[in-house]
Amino acid sequence: xxxxxxxxxxxxxxxxxxxxxxxxGRWLHAVVPITFVLFLVVVWEIAVRxxxxxxxxxxxxxxxGEALAQNWPVLLRSLAITFSVMIEAFLLAVLSGIGxxxxxxxxxxxxxxxxxxxxxxxxxxxxxxxPLLLIWVGLDHVDRALLILATVVAFFPILSNTTxxxxxxxxxxxxxxxxxxxxxxxxxxxxxxxxxxxxxLGGMKISGGLALIGSVVAEFVAGSGSxxxxxxxxxxxxxxxxxxxxxxxxxxxxxxxxxxxxxxxALQHLLLRTWHESAIRTEx
Numbered sequence: 001x002x003x004x005x006x007x008x009x010x011x012x013x014x015x016x017x018x019x020x021x022x023x024x025g026r027w028l029h030a031v032v033p034i035t036f037v038l039f040l041v042v043v044w045e046i047a048v049r050x051x052x053x054x055x056x057x058x059x060x061x062x063x064x065g066e067a068l069a070q071n072w073p074v075l076l077r078s079l080a081i082t083f084s085v086m087i088e089a090f091l092l093a094v095l096s097g098i099g100x101x102x103x104x105x106x107x108x109x110x111x112x113x114x115x116x117x118x119x120x121x122x123x124x125x126x127x128x129x130x131p132l133l134l135i136w137v138g139l140d141h142v143d144r145a146l147l148i149l150a151t152v153v154a155f156f157p158i159l160s161n162t163t164x165x166x167x168x169x170x171x172x173x174x175x176x177x178x179x180x181x182x183x184x185x186x187x188x189x190x191x192x193x194x195x196x197x198x199x200x201l202g203g204m205k206i207s208g209g210l211a212l213i214g215s216v217v218a219e220f221v222a223g224s225g226s227x228x229x230x231x232x233x234x235x236x237x238x239x240x241x242x243x244x245x246x247x248x249x250x251x252x253x254x255x256x257x258x259x260x261x262x263x264x265x266a267l268q269h270l271l272l273r274t275w276h277e278s279a280i281r282t283e284x
Contacts, residue, residue, distance in 0.1 A: 059244040067244035068251065075233060079252050082215055082229040085143075086260070089150035090211040094204060096151075097158025102188065105166040115163075122156040126214070130221040146218045146229075153214030154207040161203030165196025198276055201268040208260045216253065 041061050047053075048060040055063050068075065100118075104111035126149055137144045169192050177187045193200075219231035230249045237245040272279035 056241055056243050059247060063244045064247040064251065067242070068248035071245055071248060075230070075249060075252055078228055078230045078233045078249070079256065082212075082219075082231070082253070083256060085146055085150055085215040085218075085229065086212045086256070088147055089154050089215060090204075090208055092147070092151045093154035093158050093207050093211065097155055097203070097207075098162050098200065101159055101162035101166055104163055105192065106184070111163070115159075118156060118159055121152060126153065126217055127221050130218065134222055142222055145222045146215060149218035149222065150211055150214035153217075154211035157203040157206040157210065158200070159203075161199045161206075162196060165199030166192050168199070169195045198272060201264070201271065205261065205264045205268065208264050209257060212253070212257050212260060 045060050045062060048058055059067075100114075104115065129152070130145065130149060133145045133148060134142065137148070173191055173195075174187070177191055182190070215229070216231040219229050220235065230253050233249045234246050237243070237249065269279055274280075
């Protein structure tokens, strides 16, 4: 009799346990946004067809898919170029930002002198820097200008977050390392950088998106050079009033941005999941 009485209660608790499980959480994080995006695409398709909107104004998703399939080889090559500029700019921003932050942590007078210049560089519009940079690197090296401009855009979040992280190291742990006569290198590698890792990874997630934005905007401003990325394909499609091809290129750019963010989020979870409060899964 007791078994029969407790069985419904056990069954009622199953959905709650399922919702709390790590596997279910991962599935929900993937299924919910994908389902919502598919719903929006269906509404978009139906609305465009029912209202008779011209494809020059707003093409239906099916028309965009056809344009993507027809121009796939060209768009794929352009995607590879944009991806290459984004990755190179991101890596340069990470290395230079972390390196400069470490120098700032060691020499505060240098931080007071240089950090305002980094702020000025960050808030200066790229469209104002591009012509001067093209003169410096030469019109025959537009690809270098694209890389520099994208790096400049992605640089500041790394510098700012890493500097904040190095300042936020536990003073008690810092005193403990000093008490045990740890060298400057040991304090950096074994204490300061690991403690700053959440800040660095947060800056990397911001910088990754800015590297993509910077590479696209830089190509709009500085031109295509010898190689042609997705930004220039958008300009070509706009000149031809080929709106479906524009949306196809935008779709690839959005996909690249989502992939970039997802990869950096996975990296953040991988590095922090065993020790940092932001990544440790709690049972509630």
